[in-house]
Amino acid sequence: MKASRTRIKEDIETIARFGGLSEGGVTRLALSKEDMDGRKYLIEKMKEAGLNVTIDAVGNTIGRREGKKKLAPIMIGSHLDTVPCGGNYDGIAGVIAALETIRMLNDEGVETVRPIEVVNFTAEESSRFLTATMGSKCMKGSLTIDKIKSLKDKNGNSFYDALSQAGFEPDKLDSVKKYIGDYHAFIELHIEQGPVLEAEKKPIGIVTFIAAPTRMKINIKGKADHSGNTPMNMRRDALAGASEIILALEKIASEEAGRHTVGTVGDVRVTPGAMNVIPGEVELLVDIRDIDMNEKRKAYELFIESINEVASKRNLIIERELLVNDTPVQMSAKIINTIQEATESLGYPYKIMHSGAGHDAMNLVPITDVGMIFIPSVDGISHNIKEFTEMEDICNGADVLYASLYKLAMEDQ
Template sequence: MTKINIERLMKNIESLGTIGENAQGGIDRALGSEADVLARRWLMEYWKERFHRETKVDAIANMWLHVENGEDRKAIVLGSHHDSVPNGGKYDGALGVLMATEVVETILEQNIKLKHPLTIVSFTGEEPNPYGISTLGSKALAGRIRKDQIRNYFHRDTLENLADGIQRLGGDIEMWEKIPGKEEIGSYLECHIEQGKRLEAMDLPVACVSVITGIYREQITVTGEANHAGTTMMECRKDALLGACEVALAVEAVLLELQDKDIVGTVGYIKNMPNEANIIPDQTTMILDVRISNEEKKLEMQHQINERVKAIEAKRGVRVHRSVILNQPAQPMSEVVIRAVSQGIRQTGLQPEQLISMAGHDASNVAAMADSGMIFVRSIDGKSHCKEEYSTPEDIEACANAMLRAVQILDEEMAE
């Protein structure tokens, strides 16, 4: 049975992982940074050395390596992204690009004949970045952002316009119409670390992704009355911060009562006014982030939060204003790709479990234009977006071998 070269793959992970490494051992490789430029150069040089082909950089600076086979069919595209969060790890995103590279190398080395051409992609700016837009490259690919919108984004520190940043990376938004489209891409498969502990709990190295979660966000502003912290009796207070705390705890209670392990919520941003030790807060703003894929449960969640907020307003004498700032539905993965990945996992002797991705990924955008899917590899301790993120070579090898088989299955089952 054909297997990938795990020693080569791990060497590449370590090599790319030195680009953008900081003094704390994490990686700083944000969109447009010098480390982004160097990582792109490393990938293009490696691809040219191994595949003897030039990398194509599209209008939004996505990088594409095409391996043609003489047949006029849509491509099987493999990849992810190479940028990182601040002080991130060397697996998130980069592993997907390097595993795609290894799978294609193995197919060519072993002379495995396929009907469809193969393409490796590294998407531009998947992570949140100083320009303020994430999954940028795949959004452009899927038509979820327009050329004229690009000039509305500026780097928060340097004030560089995003269009100019893209040009520095080899892109050119004036070539927007030449970004690859539905005519060229038949299917997309992305490997990613799980970024959670579910695979650890199941003692499995890999899983197939069935759905990429929906994301629901509210900005919640609680308004009370400012007053002297020492002279205002407890029963006379209209404390916005304590009202906001009750709202946050009420949301937690509602989510727990839904009894669904694939629903999680966070209040990760809070702004308190006037934010002084001796003044009762009169306005507190926070952002609620909920990852939820079940639309019926989302409606139930909204109803229950409404009821609890009314009770908090009456109890504390505050006003609560809520506005939905994001209501992104869940994105199911393609049944064709799910079957191929599940069969690929089974062929390696493992149980093909399916998981909901609780984080967003480029695969969600690509799904708008082509059959799209993902395969997860176990994250040790569930760590991600930190320097401690880690997946073992054994798990990575199992995932890459399953992906190799999934590509061959996809090649047989794709319609075009």
Template sequence: MINAERLKREMQTISTFGALPQGGMSRLAFSQEEAQARAYIKTLMQALGMNIREDAIGNIFGRIEGELPLPSIAIGSHLDSVPLGGFYDGTLGVMCGLEAIRTIKENGISHKRPLELIIFSCEESSRFNMATVGSKVMAGKLSKEALSLLKDKEGVSLYEAAKAFGCAVETIESAKLSPDTFYAYLELHIEQGPVLENKGIPVGIVTGIAAPIRYELTLQGRADHSGATPMNMRSDALACAAEIILHVEKIAKEEAGETTVATVGFANATPGVLNVIPGSVRMGIDIRDIDAKALEKAAVLIEKGIEEIAQKRGLIYTLKELTHDTPVSLDKKIIETLEEEAKKLQIPTLELPSGAGHDAMHMPYVATHTGMVFVPCKEGISHNIAEEVNMDDVICATEVITKTLITLANEG
């Protein structure tokens, strides 16, 4: 039903924006490369006759009216990437969503409800240490003040970056949507894990999305000469950080829940030279789980351990919570509809949870029904230039979401 060759061709084109010589791409939020990708997708949306608007944080909405003035069916994802990332994380969902809506329109298929494509702003946390910014703003979870506090490595705040990008962030409250703005929201994404490929299943139907709790931890010791300071007279911030890193790992592996994961993603020591005892360390801690109780348990235990380790070593610490999200169970109605449409198409599916966060986790605040589809990725590799998909799987998944959009768009 869909135009597979067109989808492949347009994926190749949009992948040139931010492409790297060694493969993969870097397309950070609010960058020139993202602006180029956004401009390209807008030309495709305009050619389809979509009514296009942008909100105060830069989320793009492309809409085709339905036969009745009912809440719309939306589908979408994001275009920004991590540094040295792959071509498919986020972008694939945008392009497949566009192809699904275009297929419906080109074939003259009736739909009572409007259809919308959403390109979310700043989904990746790579630049500002907060993920899913666009959907959080849409759900009313982020204020102007919060955007000003989030800063990149150069000290540029998210507020400043968005404003320089052309977003009307001074009116950020206008981007908040009311509950049930959308009748349903769908998102297609690569799995970012190995399950579907290992089982030989082309389409995954997501049952729930894990949520993160994230911290920035600063440890303040004392910088001293590495040769002249006895071991029992040191206040080594990096040694303290090492103990905390192992503590974080131990909590996730042994004491929280079966699905808990925790990562210390960076530990930056100052002054960072060979012959000086590190006087301070800034580090990032990321805890995730699909079980809300286990997630909270892990956070409490990790916080307690940080306090005990820093106190034992005589260091001052500051723990700043960056993100505190709640795991989300996705809509059974959407799960069943996706499975039914896949069965009609004779496409095998598998139900599975998402360990990674996605914009879909915030859409239940503004959509009556929310669902998500996964496409296998080679060896489960993602956030990496080696990220790769099988286009046959992509085509299967796009056919499933197209049929699902048609079914949902014709519900009263």
């Protein structure tokens, strides 16, 4: 049984129209009209596939196919929301592949032992409310009512308000929380959002770990002086200091910390920011990720040492604020094996790899056995209108998801 390219293509192309941009790509922010239109289409398609659709208090949409027994279901899915000027595959591929596996079961007339649930999580992207994977965080139980009232978009609308406006019932947040035993397994198929699978010509990635970030804001204070009248040896140039710090992080991540460590300074704000003024103040936004908490801590400590060295050498005052320090999560060995066997049975080449980006899947880890299937991103591009994944790769991914799901959904215990 193979996934239907025609059905998958039609779904992906139709969803691309909700918030579709004339230059290609899509803007479908969480809980926007475009997102709600996309959800409506998905619900229609879920019903067409015979799924019983329920929507929880924060809008997570779940289509359920019953099994022979009243056992804990297998959940599969991803998200339909996008970043501004995003692509047509990030999240969408996983939701549509999940839906397709249900149609494949229907075509084969298969009745599984366990129920299966296809999910579209609310607000995976952080673009609107500045927090990622919100629907799955609510399932994990890590967001409170106060928190969802405090997370606001740039117009001052909170996540709570947006949920209410969309017709959901955020006051019933507690009812969204899932517990150990509620699910037998969760699998998310997702585009890789990196260049590795394409470069190695592997159509399937099997995820072992999801890396987690340590993020900080660094404020460097020197002295803003006249660029003509201040001799070189009498300067306290905050930007020159920042440059050393940026290069130090690059060196630490590439040479001194763990094999999987990555470090990025993604934003630099210079004050006053004039051609003829020595920069007096610089703010840096830093993101360090690893799949190993010890390696990440090591990179962080080395980085702090470098910052202190630069501060004393250049007579700068450097303050840092730790914004995030998350713990990496490990996928279930059982699900990794299941996906690996499924991929091998189909004869598709694969790579065992980690995810540098966060996904809804990580929030399900405390609740059930979790796995992720990656499919290639052309040129590694995502969160961009140029994001592209070949239809064939989505179909191959759906095949692997189907075979993995089939195995798990037939498990009696």
